Amino acid sequence: xxxxxxxxxxxxxxxxxxxxxxxxxxxxxxxxxxxxxxxxxxxxxxxxxxxxxxxxxxxxxxxxxxxxxxxxxxx
Ligand SMILES: [Zn+2]
Numbered sequence: 819x820x821x822x823x824x825x826x827x828x829x830x831x832x833x834x835x836x837x838x839x840x841x842x843x844x845x846x847x848x849x850x851x852x853x854x855x856x857x858x859x860x861x862x863x864x865x866x867x868x869x870x871x872x873x874x875x876x877x878x879x880x881x882x883x884x885x886x887x888x889x890x891x892x893x
Contacts, residue, residue, distance in 0.1 A: 821871040822846045822863035825878050829858060832882035833875040838864060840889035 820838035822845070836843035846861040862878075865871040868885075875883040 820845070820864035820866065821868050822861055822865070823871050823875045823878070824848070824859055824861055825875075825880060826859035827880070830882070831880050832884055833862075833878050833880045834884050834886050835868060835871045835875060835890075836886045837889040840886055842886065842888060 825833045838845045
């Protein structure tokens with residue numbers, strides 16, 4: 819299992835942790851629909867555990883670190 823962080827500084831000042839399999843993450847590729855590309859943020863990862871991703875997210879100096887409501891809710 820792999821985890822990724824999406825760091826966003828345009829829509830909101832936060833870092834969101836995703837499973838690689840999440841459709842919003844797509845193994846760090848995102849949705850590939852343009853509007854959510856590099857202009858709005860960037861992907862970090864992969865990380866082997868959610869703890870590791872959480873620790874990294876904490877070093878990005880975003881106001882908020884969150885787990886994706888889509889992929890983490892299902893587990
Ligand atoms: Zn997700």
